[in-house]
Amino acid sequence: MAGQTGVAASGVIVAGLSREQLLEIYYYLQLTRQVEQVLTNLYRQNKVIGGLYRSLGQEATAVGSAYALRRRTDGTGDIISPAIRDLGALLLMGARPVEVMRQYMAKGDSPTGGREQNVHFTDYRKGYIGLISHLGVMVEVMAGVALSFRIRGEDRVALVYAGDGMTSTGAFHEGLNFAAVRRLPLVVIVENNGYAYSTPVAKQTAVSSFVDKAEGYGVYGEQCDGNDVLAVYEMTKRAVERARAGEGAALLEVLTYRRKGHAEHDAQAYVPPVELEYWEARDPIDRYEKRLLENGWATQEELEAIEARVAGEVDRARDEAEASPMPEPDSALDGVYGDRPTARPWTRLAIPDPHYA
Amino acid sequence: MTTATKESRRERPEHVRNTEEGRPVTFLEAIREALWEEMERDDSVFLMGEDIGVYGGAFKVTEGFIDYFGPERVIDTPISEAGFTGAAAGAAHMGLRPVVEMQFMDFISCAYEPLTNYIATSRWRGSGPVPMVVRGPVGGGVRGGPFHSQNPEMAFFHTPGLKIVYPSTAYDAKGLLKAAIRDDDPVLFFEHKKLYRLPALREVLPKEDYVVPLGKARIHREGSDLTIVTYGMMVHESLKAAEQLAAGDGVQVEVIDLRTLLPLDEDAIIESVKKTNRLLVVHEDTRTGGIAGEIAMRVNEKAFEWLDAPILRVTAIDTPVPYSPPLEDYFLPQVSDIVAAARYLVKY
Numbered sequence: 156m157a158g159q160t161g162v163a164a165s166g167v168i169v170a171g172l173s174r175e176q177l178l179e180i181y182y183y184l185q186l187t188r189q190v191e192q193v194l195t196n197l198y199r200q201n202k203v204i205g206g207l208y209r210s211l212g213q214e215a216t217a218v219g220s221a222y223a224l225r226r227r228t229d230g231t232g233d234i235i236s237p238a239i240r241d242l243g244a245l246l247l248m249g250a251r252p253v254e255v256m257r258q259y260m261a262k263g264d265s266p267t268g269g270r271e272q273n274v275h276f277t278d279y280r281k282g283y284i285g286l287i288s289h290l291g292v293m294v295e296v297m298a299g300v301a302l303s304f305r306i307r308g309e310d311r312v313a314l315v316y317a318g319d320g321m322t323s324t325g326a327f328h329e330g331l332n333f334a335a336v337r338r339l340p341l342v343v344i345v346e347n348n349g350y351a352y353s354t355p356v357a358k359q360t361a362v363s364s365f366v367d368k369a370e371g372y373g374v375y376g377e378q379c380d381g382n383d384v385l386a387v388y389e390m391t392k393r394a395v396e397r398a399r400a401g402e403g404a405a406l407l408e409v410l411t412y413r414r415k416g417h418a419e420h421d422a423q424a425y426v427p428p429v430e431l432e433y434w435e436a437r438d439p440i441d442r443y444e445k446r447l448l449e450n451g452w453a454t455q456e457e458l459e460a461i462e463a464r465v466a467g468e469v470d471r472a473r474d475e476a477e478a479s480p481m482p483e484p485d486s487a488l489d490g491v492y493g494d495r496p497t498a499r500p501w502t503r504l505a506i507p508d509p510h511y512a
Numbered sequence: 513m514t515t516a517t518k519e520s521r522r523e524r525p526e527h528v529r530n531t532e533e534g535r536p537v538t539f540l541e542a543i544r545e546a547l548w549e550e551m552e553r554d555d556s557v558f559l560m561g562e563d564i565g566v567y568g569g570a571f572k573v574t575e576g577f578i579d580y581f582g583p584e585r586v587i588d589t590p591i592s593e594a595g596f597t598g599a600a601a602g603a604a605h606m607g608l609r610p611v612v613e614m615q616f617m618d619f620i621s622c623a624y625e626p627l628t629n630y631i632a633t634s635r636w637r638g639s640g641p642v643p644m645v646v647r648g649p650v651g652g653g654v655r656g657g658p659f660h661s662q663n664p665e666m667a668f669f670h671t672p673g674l675k676i677v678y679p680s681t682a683y684d685a686k687g688l689l690k691a692a693i694r695d696d697d698p699v700l701f702f703e704h705k706k707l708y709r710l711p712a713l714r715e716v717l718p719k720e721d722y723v724v725p726l727g728k729a730r731i732h733r734e735g736s737d738l739t740i741v742t743y744g745m746m747v748h749e750s751l752k753a754a755e756q757l758a759a760g761d762g763v764q765v766e767v768i769d770l771r772t773l774l775p776l777d778e779d780a781i782i783e784s785v786k787k788t789n790r791l792l793v794v795h796e797d798t799r800t801g802g803i804a805g806e807i808a809m810r811v812n813e814k815a816f817e818w819l820d821a822p823i824l825r826v827t828a829i830d831t832p833v834p835y836s837p838p839l840e841d842y843f844l845p846q847v848s849d850i851v852a853a854a855r856y857l858v859k860y
Binding site for chain 2: 266267268270271276279284285287289292294295297298299301302303305307313325326328329330333336337489490491494495497
């Protein structure tokens with residue numbers, strides 16, 4: 156990514172980040188948004204079989220936070236568990252767009268072989284564990300991942316994303332309390348995006364801000380503007396480094412906004428239009444672009460080149476995913492247990508005549 | 513100077529040396545030895561639960577463990593069955609082998625969510641195996657009331673991905689628990705609390721390491737006239753009934769101890785039914801949705817032609833577990849119930 160900005164290419168510019176890193180963040184913001192745009196088109200063509208959960212307008216929370224992690228591809232880095240709108244974090248950790256598209260399209264060569272959907276998939280080497288639909292359980296599971304780091308003396312960190320709705324579950328409480336009391340290296344990021352399906356935050360909690368709960372758990376807490384990708388990065392970095400240094404768990408809150416419905420089928424009639432307009436004007440990618448340009452950290456041409464590169468990658472991923480086969484029906488039998496097969500339906504075997512058996 | 517591992521250099525405390533020194537052990541001591549030996553054998557095995565460390569557990573199963581293995585491997589948790597069960601899954605994902613204690617298995621219902629949704633499905637979802645054990649005391653007859661007496665095994669029987677073990681002897685308890693800890697799938701391990709210190713169950717166990725494979729039933733008593741399929745405490749009640757029937761009626765009852773409910777050893781059941789042509793299922797669990805229903809269906813599918821009588825069951829009544837002795841005794845299956853059902857079947 157060569158460019159003319161007048162700043163030394165390897166030098167730190169802001170937030171401890173180099174120009175290459177700033178542009179890398181831009182790349183992942185673009186990638187997240189464009190993958191979801193392609194998925195939206197596929198959804199409209201009925202090629203995405205299940206629901207489509209978009210992160211439009213909150214991409215910076217996922218990308219900025221995951222960028223603060225130690226990312227490896229050999230199973231030695233930090234580990235995240237995303238919430239449904241953290242596609243950007245998954246991509247940063249190394250998930251490939253074609254994998255995401257295959258997941259959504261229920262393909263046989265998707266990371267789960269067509270068994271699970273959307274971002275519900277796992278890669279321990281790259282460092283992400285897929286969530287399930289029951290909210291809060293991943294806070295418990297990731298507390299256990301952090302516990303394993305403690306038991307083995309590894310300086311790794313577990314990061315789990317929670318929507319504002321997830322904070323109301325008992326599992327969220329039990330998982331966070333467990334990590335807090337054992338001072339485990341667990342960072343919990345509450346992505347306050349205004350709504351849990353149709354339920355506004357005001358019906359989810361009586362506290363004025365989720366970060367207030369940090370004190371109740373006895374953990375480090377911080378809050379920031381979730382549509383400022385560098386602010387999210389810096390805040391997460393502080394919590395991650397504290398956790399890595401053995402100073403215990405953290406509860407972070409990012410303030411953002413869900414500009415689409417819960418899923419693509421949801422026309423979000425419960426949202427006042429003025430709210431959407433307000434947040435559209437505060438789009439995290441637009442804001443970051445403006446900042447890059449105004450500070451001379453990047454040129455318009457560079458950003459356009461990145462956008463075009465992403466468009467090409469995403470198009471190729473779509474073509475590849477569309478060409479992927481659907482799963483073999485009886486592959487559903489495999490892998491319930493490690494040591495024994497699941498029985499086939501007997502009516503689909505050769506059935507003997509009961510009178511001459 | 514050679515460096516042995518830190519555990520092998522240290523002497524085991526007295527209360528876990530019974531088998532090593534040739535003394536008989538109780539059911540509880542067999543479980544304690546299995547945990548201890550597995551923790552010595554494999555550094556990745558660790559324990560979590562309420563009051564299991566400093567206090568040694570409500571039934572003292574893990575007494576002395578924290579002093580020997582340390583607080584990172586014997587973890588006193590907050591009261592949070594779902595929390596520490598889910599955390600066990602996370603640790604298991606990373607290659608550790610957690611053994612979680614439910615102070616009473618009645619409380620496993622609090623962890624139903626992580627167990628059935630997350631843990632049981634993980635391997636199949638492509639999120640990797642979850643090698644962990646959830647163990648704890650179950651069962652009635654100790655005047656524990658509705659929330660310290662339950663047999664919640666069937667709430668999990670319907671969940672593909674879990675294994676369910678319910679031993680009835682000290683030998684099996686030790687060997688099955690070791691097998692469960694070494695298994696790569698999540699195992700629920702049910703320990704009938706009335707068996708924990710039952711003097712009749714004390715036995716001298718082999719000094720060498722052994723496992724009892726999961727998924728294999730065992731013939732507890734051989735017989736030719738009637739098969740009783742059962743597990744846990746009811747193995748012993750069924751044996752008493754079988755002895756009465758042999759002495760008083762000249763009827764030879766075969767008692768099959770399932771040992772593992774999931775996977776169910778269908779072959780052992782079918783084989784016995786083909787020999788005796790009569791089947792009675794006995795379980796301490798309540799009637800509706802108990803394992804008798806599933807067993808009857810399997811026999812119906814695989815051995816219908818061999819039956820000379822309907823399949824019957826003796827179970828607890830369909831109520832919560834009552835506290836007061838007259839009520840609880842009425843609730844629980846009694847030896848006399850088993851004898852009565854067996855006589856009916858033999859005469860049929």
